[in-house]
Amino acid sequence: MIITAKEREVGTKVSRRMRRNGKVPGVVYGIDFENKHIELDKSQLLAGLRKSRRNDRFELKLESGESYNVVVKSIQWHPVTDDIVHIDFYKLTEGKPITVDIPIKLTGEAKGVKLGGDLYQPRKRITVIALPEAIPNEIVVDISDMNIGDVLHVFDLDMPKGVEVKSTKNFTLVAILGKTQEEEETEEETEEEEETEEEQ
Amino acid sequence: MLMPKRTKYRKYQRNRSGIKGTSYRGSKLAFGDYGMKAVGRGEVTNRQIEAARVAINRVLKHQGKIWIRIFPDFPLTKKPAETRMGKGKGSIEQWVAIVKPGRILYEVSGVSEEVASKAFTLAAQKFNIEMKIVKRSEWA
Numbered sequence: 352m353i354i355t356a357k358e359r360e361v362g363t364k365v366s367r368r369m370r371r372n373g374k375v376p377g378v379v380y381g382i383d384f385e386n387k388h389i390e391l392d393k394s395q396l397l398a399g400l401r402k403s404r405r406n407d408r409f410e411l412k413l414e415s416g417e418s419y420n421v422v423v424k425s426i427q428w429h430p431v432t433d434d435i436v437h438i439d440f441y442k443l444t445e446g447k448p449i450t451v452d453i454p455i456k457l458t459g460e461a462k463g464v465k466l467g468g469d470l471y472q473p474r475k476r477i478t479v480i481a482l483p484e485a486i487p488n489e490i491v492v493d494i495s496d497m498n499i500g501d502v503l504h505v506f507d508l509d510m511p512k513g514v515e516v517k518s519t520k521n522f523t524l525v526a527i528l529g530k531t532q533e534e535e536e537t538e539e540e541t542e543e544e545e546e547t548e549e550e551q
Numbered sequence: 552m553l554m555p556k557r558t559k560y561r562k563y564q565r566n567r568s569g570i571k572g573t574s575y576r577g578s579k580l581a582f583g584d585y586g587m588k589a590v591g592r593g594e595v596t597n598r599q600i601e602a603a604r605v606a607i608n609r610v611l612k613h614q615g616k617i618w619i620r621i622f623p624d625f626p627l628t629k630k631p632a633e634t635r636m637g638k639g640k641g642s643i644e645q646w647v648a649i650v651k652p653g654r655i656l657y658e659v660s661g662v663s664e665e666v667a668s669k670a671f672t673l674a675a676q677k678f679n680i681e682m683k684i685v686k687r688s689e690w691a
Contacts, residue, residue, distance in 0.1 A: 405689050426690055430578035430653030431590060433685070454689065469616065470661060473582075475687075 352403050354396065356389040357414040366437075375435050379411060379421060381442025389413065393435065404488045406451055411440055419443075422451065422486070443483040450517060451486055452476045459495030461527050468499040468529030477505060477524075478517040485513030494525055502526045552597040554646045555624050562628050562640050570594075574651035582618045583658030584687045585667035591680040594647040595656070597623040603674035607657060610670035615661030621648040650680060 359365065359376060366376040369390055379387045389411075399409070400423075411421045421440040429436050441449060454476050464470050477490070490508060497503065506520040570592055580586045600623060607617055623646035630641035650656070657674065659667050668684055675682035 400690055423690070428691060430573055430575055431588075471616075472660075 352399050352407065353410045353412060354391060354399055355412045355414070356391045359388050359390040361388050370434075370436070375438055377438040377440060379419060379440040379442055380424075381419075381421075382444045382447050384442050384444075387413070389440075391438070396435065396438070405454055406486045406488055408443070408483075409440070420483075422449070422483075445483065448480050448482050448515075449486075450478060450480050453479050453487055453514075454489045455524060456489045456491050457494050457525065458491055459493050461494045461497040461501075463497055463499035463501065463527035463529065466499060466529075468527040470494075471526045471528050472524065473526075474505075474518075474522055474524050477508075477522075479510070479514050480517050481514040485511060487511055487514065492525065497525065497527050499527050499529045552601050552646075553619075553623050554597055555622075558624075558626070562626060562643065565627075570649055570651065572651055574654035577620055577655055578653040579691065580655065580658055580685065580687050581620070583616070583660035585660070585662075585664065585671070586620075586655045586658040586685045587671040587674060587682050588685045589650045589654045589656060589678075589680050590652055590683050592651050593678075593680045594625075594627075595621065595623065595650050595678060595680065597646045597648075599677050600648070600656075603657065603677040606673040606677060607659065607670040610666060610673060611659065611662055615659055615666075618658040620655045620658060621650065623648040625649060655685070656682070 356377065359369065369376050373393050374390045375393050375396055377389045377391055379389060403409070406422055409421050409423070411419045413419075419440075420443045422443060424439040424441040426438050427436040428434070443449070455472075455474070457470075457472065461468070461470060481487075490510075492503065492508065494503070502523055503525040504520070505516055505518055505522045505524060508516070508524070510516060574589070578588070600619065600621065604617065604619060611617070625647050626643045627645050627647055628641040629644035656678075657671070659670065662670075664686065671682070671684045
């Protein structure tokens with residue numbers, strides 16, 4: 352995906368004027384690379400983002416003729432209008448690892464959910480350190496074998512080659528919450544016992 | 552209904568300037584896949600929060616999970632009817648949460664977009680503030 356941009360002036364007033372005129376201020380940075388402040392066309396940028404996925408590589412072409420391989424490092428969104436306020440690009444350097452957030456995609460329907468359990472996914476992304484050529488778009492986790500009470504942690508994941516987890520390893524990724532049949536039966540039994548005791 | 556267990560002081564003066572500005576904190580989806588975001592500003596009472604929660608639960612039919620992202624921690628007082636002025640501040644009538652534009656009030660997960668949208672449309676009618684429905688995005 353190619354994104355065109357041009358260098359811009361720095362400043363609040365300039366940036367506000369840019370946003371009023373349908374442009375988005377941004378910045379490119381990287382290892383051994385002097386930061387460049389850029390402006391992009393909002394409609395072109397949004398179309399590009401819609402077509403691509405997180406951690407996809409972009410080719411950033413400047414008006415001066417320079418071109419860089421970049422990934423989107425972060426995007427600032429307006430809290431009310433949900434417009435893009437600012438975008439950060441990270442210039443990739445071959446052989447130098449970068450820190451990125453990877454979304455976790457769950458596949459299959461868990462056994463426990465079929466039995467009436469609730470799927471709980473407290474973490475939807477994990478932070479990893481990866482080489483530019485090895486950055487995955489997402490980490491696919493098959494949860495079809497998970498039963499009620501089962502928990503999947505970060506350390507249970509099979510990471511692709513060249514990708515190392517930076518997040519804490521014992522974070523819970525997915526859990527199936529709910530009561531197992533045995534627990535329900537024991538609860539029912541105790542309730543019945545209590546009732547009989549009260550009657551006596 | 553939601554209210555604090557204890558407060559530092561029993562009654563407070565209304566902070567009229569405290570409702571200015573935009574809610575930068577609490578403006579992103581943190582737990583669920585869909586959320587209800589305030590576009591306007593104002594005070595939301597604990598009765599409204601409860602009524603909206605019930606409305607959401609009725610549509611969800613106890614499927615999925617709900618998160619309430621606001622808490623009514625500010626007491627509002629009222630003097631009884633036909634009372635002369637003076638004799639001290641009135642008693643606490645209700646608890647409110649200050650809501651600025653951008654604030655996410657509710658989040659849900661584990662349901663389809665249609666169900667979430669229907670639930671939030673009904674819930675939004677319980678408030679005197681304009682709301683909009685937001686969805687988790689890959690880029691947000």
